Amino acid sequence: MAKQYKVVHCRINGKEVEQVVDVRASLTDMLRNDFRLTSVKKGCEVGECGACTVIINDEGFNSCIYLAVWAEGKDIWTLEGLTSPEGELSDIQQAFIDEGAIQCGFCSPGFIMTSWEILRSGREYTDDELRKALSGHLCRCTGYENIFRAVKKTMLRRLGKFEEAEKVNSQGITDYPEPMPFK
Amino acid sequence: MSKKYIGQAVTRLDAYDKATGRTKYTDDMCDKGALVIRVLHSQVANGIVKKIDTSEACKVPGVVRIFTCFDVEEKHYFPTAGHPWSTDPSHQDIADRLVLTDRPLFYGDDIGAVVAEDEVAAAQALRILEKSVEYEELPFVLDAQEAMKDGAPLLHEKYPNNVLAHTEIHMGNVEEAIKEPGLTKVEGWYETQPVQHCHIENFVCYAYGEGDRTVIVTSTQIPHIVRRVVGQATGMDWGKFRVIKPYVGGGFGNKQDVLYEPLTAWISIKLGGRLVKLDVPREETFISNRIRHAIRYHIVSWMRPDGSFAARTFRAWCNNGAYSSHGHAIAAKGLNAFPQLYPCDNIDGETWTVYTNRSVAGAMRGYGMPQASYAMECHAEDCARAMGMDPLEFRRKYLMPVGFFHAFSKNELYSDTFNQCFDKGAEIIDYYNKVKKYKNQTGDIRRGIAVSTFWYNTAVYPIALETSSCRIVMNQDGSVQFQLGETEIGQGADTVAAQMIADTIGMPLSMVHPVSCQDTDVTPFGTGVYASRGTYTLGFSVRQTALLLKEKILEAAHQFTRMPVYNLDVVDGVIVRTTDGRELMTLGELALEKLYTTDGSQHLTAESTYQIKSNAYSFGCCFAEVEVDIPMCRVRLLNIVNVHDCGQVINPMLAEGQVHGGMSMGIGYALSEKLMWDEKTGRPLNNNLLDYKMSSFMDHPRLIGTFVENYEPTSAYGTKGLGEPPTCPVAPAIRNAIGEATGLYINELPLSPHTLFREFTEAGLINDSFAE
Numbered sequence: 001m002a003k004q005y006k007v008v009h010c011r012i013n014g015k016e017v018e019q020v021v022d023v024r025a026s027l028t029d030m031l032r033n034d035f036r037l038t039s040v041k042k043g044c045e046v047g048e049c050g051a052c053t054v055i056i057n058d059e060g061f062n063s064c065i066y067l068a069v070w071a072e073g074k075d076i077w078t079l080e081g082l083t084s085p086e087g088e089l090s091d092i093q094q095a096f097i098d099e100g101a102i103q104c105g106f107c108s109p110g111f112i113m114t115s116w117e118i119l120r121s122g123r124e125y126t127d128d129e130l131r132k133a134l135s136g137h138l139c140r141c142t143g144y145e146n147i148f149r150a151v152k153k154t155m156l157r158r159l160g161k162f163e164e165a166e167k168v169n170s171q172g173i174t175d176y177p178e179p180m181p182f183k
Numbered sequence: 184m185s186k187k188y189i190g191q192a193v194t195r196l197d198a199y200d201k202a203t204g205r206t207k208y209t210d211d212m213c214d215k216g217a218l219v220i221r222v223l224h225s226q227v228a229n230g231i232v233k234k235i236d237t238s239e240a241c242k243v244p245g246v247v248r249i250f251t252c253f254d255v256e257e258k259h260y261f262p263t264a265g266h267p268w269s270t271d272p273s274h275q276d277i278a279d280r281l282v283l284t285d286r287p288l289f290y291g292d293d294i295g296a297v298v299a300e301d302e303v304a305a306a307q308a309l310r311i312l313e314k315s316v317e318y319e320e321l322p323f324v325l326d327a328q329e330a331m332k333d334g335a336p337l338l339h340e341k342y343p344n345n346v347l348a349h350t351e352i353h354m355g356n357v358e359e360a361i362k363e364p365g366l367t368k369v370e371g372w373y374e375t376q377p378v379q380h381c382h383i384e385n386f387v388c389y390a391y392g393e394g395d396r397t398v399i400v401t402s403t404q405i406p407h408i409v410r411r412v413v414g415q416a417t418g419m420d421w422g423k424f425r426v427i428k429p430y431v432g433g434g435f436g437n438k439q440d441v442l443y444e445p446l447t448a449w450i451s452i453k454l455g456g457r458l459v460k461l462d463v464p465r466e467e468t469f470i471s472n473r474i475r476h477a478i479r480y481h482i483v484s485w486m487r488p489d490g491s492f493a494a495r496t497f498r499a500w501c502n503n504g505a506y507s508s509h510g511h512a513i514a515a516k517g518l519n520a521f522p523q524l525y526p527c528d529n530i531d532g533e534t535w536t537v538y539t540n541r542s543v544a545g546a547m548r549g550y551g552m553p554q555a556s557y558a559m560e561c562h563a564e565d566c567a568r569a570m571g572m573d574p575l576e577f578r579r580k581y582l583m584p585v586g587f588f589h590a591f592s593k594n595e596l597y598s599d600t601f602n603q604c605f606d607k608g609a610e611i612i613d614y615y616n617k618v619k620k621y622k623n624q625t626g627d628i629r630r631g632i633a634v635s636t637f638w639y640n641t642a643v644y645p646i647a648l649e650t651s652s653c654r655i656v657m658n659q660d661g662s663v664q665f666q667l668g669e670t671e672i673g674q675g676a677d678t679v680a681a682q683m684i685a686d687t688i689g690m691p692l693s694m695v696h697p698v699s700c701q702d703t704d705v706t707p708f709g710t711g712v713y714a715s716r717g718t719y720t721l722g723f724s725v726r727q728t729a730l731l732l733k734e735k736i737l738e739a740a741h742q743f744t745r746m747p748v749y750n751l752d753v754v755d756g757v758i759v760r761t762t763d764g765r766e767l768m769t770l771g772e773l774a775l776e777k778l779y780t781t782d783g784s785q786h787l788t789a790e791s792t793y794q795i796k797s798n799a800y801s802f803g804c805c806f807a808e809v810e811v812d813i814p815m816c817r818v819r820l821l822n823i824v825n826v827h828d829c830g831q832v833i834n835p836m837l838a839e840g841q842v843h844g845g846m847s848m849g850i851g852y853a854l855s856e857k858l859m860w861d862e863k864t865g866r867p868l869n870n871n872l873l874d875y876k877m878s879s880f881m882d883h884p885r886l887i888g889t890f891v892e893n894y895e896p897t898s899a900y901g902t903k904g905l906g907e908p909p910t911c912p913v914a915p916a917i918r919n920a921i922g923e924a925t926g927l928y929i930n931e932l933p934l935s936p937h938t939l940f941r942e943f944t945e946a947g948l949i950n951d952s953f954a955e
Binding site: 022024032033037038039041042043044045046048049051078079080082083087089093094096097098100102103104105106107108109112131132134135137138139140141142143144145146148 | 192194195197198199200201202203204205206207208210211215303380381382383384385430431432433435462464465672673674675836837839840843844845846847848850871872873877879880881883885886888
């Protein structure tokens with residue numbers, strides 16, 4: 001079985017690149033092995049866990065089930081691209097830190113990329129919509145609670161709702177809405 | 184000692200690196216030129232490998248070598264449990280594994296390995312190889328009680344009826360006690376299922392030669408234990424191996440076992456020290472790493488009219504899978520907990536740990552207590568109901584009382600923890616009002632609320648060695664690095680240790696740096712993290728070592744300031760004269776002077792070991808509120824609150840995170856997770872993250888994790904175990920809440936639609952016209 005190679009031209013984290021890839025390689029393989037973008041994590045390699053999520057042309061994808069050759073002409077962002085060249089964090093990265101949304105950190109890059117995609121829409125999501133939008137990622141450490149809080153707070157802040165954002169607190173039990181009315 | 188950082192929600196020290204993606208985990212550190220190993224797993228549940236024809240697989244371009252079980256010339260059997268070694272042979276773990284075996288005992292056992300230049304070649308060769316194995320298939324057994332029957336397939340010759348161990352406890356006289364007139368007998372069978380840890384980073388390791396030694400970089404909780412076991416598995420001196428632990432993407436007990444480090448090191452040695460990497464695919468993580476034991480319980484209580492226990496019996500059958508791993512320790516923990524949680528004068532208890540032809544069970548968050556808590560707290564609920572008592576009041580009355588002393592462990596319940604946790608949780612979830620509100624419901628959709636507690640302790644004293652070592656080294660600017668045997672695996676061990684050191688010496692946290700990546704060549708000896716021990720055990724050696732360093736700092740301060748040591752202290756990184764509060768010099772000035780002085784230059788460092796000879800109860804509770812859609816056989820978790828007493832909370836943000844994660848794992852355990860095997864073939868059925876349902880973002884309500892803080896008197900910093908306890912009470916709380924809603928108290932996990940459909944149908948809650 002002879003190997004086949006192809007040259008891929010794309011933009012990664014804002015920089016034009018070209019790379020020879022094995023036509024069977026996944027985008028995860030290319031980003032990790034050829035560009036050493038190791039924030040792109042491998043948790044299942046079949047699109048179940050979301051750890052390898054990157055943004056391709058403004059949309060989040062599991063890069064493990066996206067062939068490297070499909071990246072031709074695409075604009076790709078990984079977590080490394082969210083930090084400014086001087087090391088300044090984006091608001092969502094800072095929120096993950098401040099809200100304790102990071103434990104082992106292995107699912108964090110994927111979660112942050114999807115959060116970034118959600119927040120870019122400029123929409124205000126309901127809690128249920130947010131949970132659904134983030135549900136393509138699995139995490140075993142955090143129970144998702146603080147991740148939810150980080151994303152929701154950042155969303156509200158971006159919408160200028162600073163007071164509301166501060167109310168999204170860990171133990172602020174009183175402001176938590178009742179579940180759906182009891183029939 | 185100042186208390187500037189202890190008790191504060193300090194941001195974890197590795198958060199920036201993890202939020203920017205620059206944290207290096209094992210696979211991130213491996214050179215991309217590494218050869219790739221893939222394991223050839225047994226495709227029979229029990230058998231003998233007669234032959235493996237490697238000729239076709241060897242022809243795949245890129246294949247470097249194929250090893251089979253027949254290449255293992257020297258058979259060095261080794262144990263895998265991440266237990267401290269015992270120099271007493273009777274306390275050593277059972278050594279029953281080989282790097283590769285010709286006698287596979289479960290579907291997924293390791294019988295060969297492909298080494299190739301890349302993953303594609305390795306996968307292609309593996310597919311060919313799987314078809315090139317000749318087995319003599321043998322009958323297999325998957326159930327623990329079936330495996331104990333005469334004539335069942337025998338897995339290990341030394342263990343008749345497949346019983347790895349059987350232990351009993353007897354207190355008082357049950358036979359006599361049950362003759363008391365007026366007793367009510369409550370009896371139940373409780374069944375827990377096998378589940379997997381599902382850390383998002385699969386197990387991965389790589390090995391290479393360096394000088395006459397082998398370096399192993401691995402995703403583990405227990406680097407020093409890995410070094411010992413690789414030595415045992417290869418028959419080489421333990422010092423011939425150096426084990427490095429980078430950041431770890433979750434462990435939860437699976438990585439408290441030695442997994443594929445011995446095989447990877449063995450292959451590297453066979454290939455002259457070449458760099459080889461074994462990155463376990465998710466499907467293999469499920470079946471060929473470790474799982475949580477499925478345990479079946481039978482509990483009987485004889486109760487007096489006031490609800491007190493006259494006598495109780497407890498029996499448990501623990502399905503250990505094909506190899507011993509942690510052995511009997513997990514079943515024994517539940518047996519040990521039974522007479523303590525609800526004390527009773529007359530108790531008979533016994534438990535069997537049994538080999539079966541299933542994946543190997545080992546440690547998993549809770550170490551037998553998620554299972555035992557399920558059985559004990561389902562049963563407590565059944566007892567309360569049988570006596571017509573409110574389940575919460577029943578618990579308040581008959582749980583371990585304040586002042587309870589356990590002679591063997593020397594554990595004592597110092598505080599009114601249970602009631603404090605119940606009070607706080609009940610208030611948050613509005614328990615009493617909701618209990619009233621949910622009485623006498625009819626209709627298809629019903630709600631219920633209930634509570635559960637659990638038994639847990641901290642660390643492994645007096646069952647096994649508890650030792651912790653720490654080293655602190657001061658730099659020219661007065662900042663320090665510290666190293667510990669307790670590993671950072673995501674729980675935040677590095678951060679809490681740094682908080683302790685900063686407060687004990689009296690310096691800013693920004694000047695305290697963990698050496699997070701462990702290396703058995705330089706990290707002081709330690710057994711790693713497990714048993715919810717980390718914060719408790721490291722506290723002892725951290726405190727002792729920080730005080731030793733502080734002593735040296737003050738001696739140096741005396742040298743440079745002429746002031747007596749007893750008039751000096753370190754406050755916020757400054758040497759202060761305590762008599763008038765004058766600041767004499769900074770730690771930076773002191774450290775610089777001490778290193779470069781031409782009169783007694785010294786590098787300021789301290790290192791010490793503390794052997795811990797205490798343990799501590801760590802209790803709490805869970806309240807769960809559910810809505811059950813009876814026709815749909817679905818449970819929606821509406822609210823859930825865990826309250827824990829882990830003593831002094833060192834870092835509320837990290838502690839809350841531990842509770843959330845444990846609750847989440849408990850929710851999956853209660854409602855959806857179950858690893859399954861085909862009864863006809865012994866093949867696993869759902870070893871992937873699509874078919875195995877760990878709880879996702881959509882399956883949770885808001886998780887509320889909170890604390891009561893009773894300073895633990897045995898502890899260096901007042902703290903005690905928290906890693907595992909949050910998982911333990913969740914499943915029984917949810918089961919009891921479903922019972923409150925529907926009147927059906929189901930003694931089996933998970934409470935998935937499949938289980939509920941069967942139970943609801945049998946109980947006539949739903950029409951059984953769909954059942955056929």
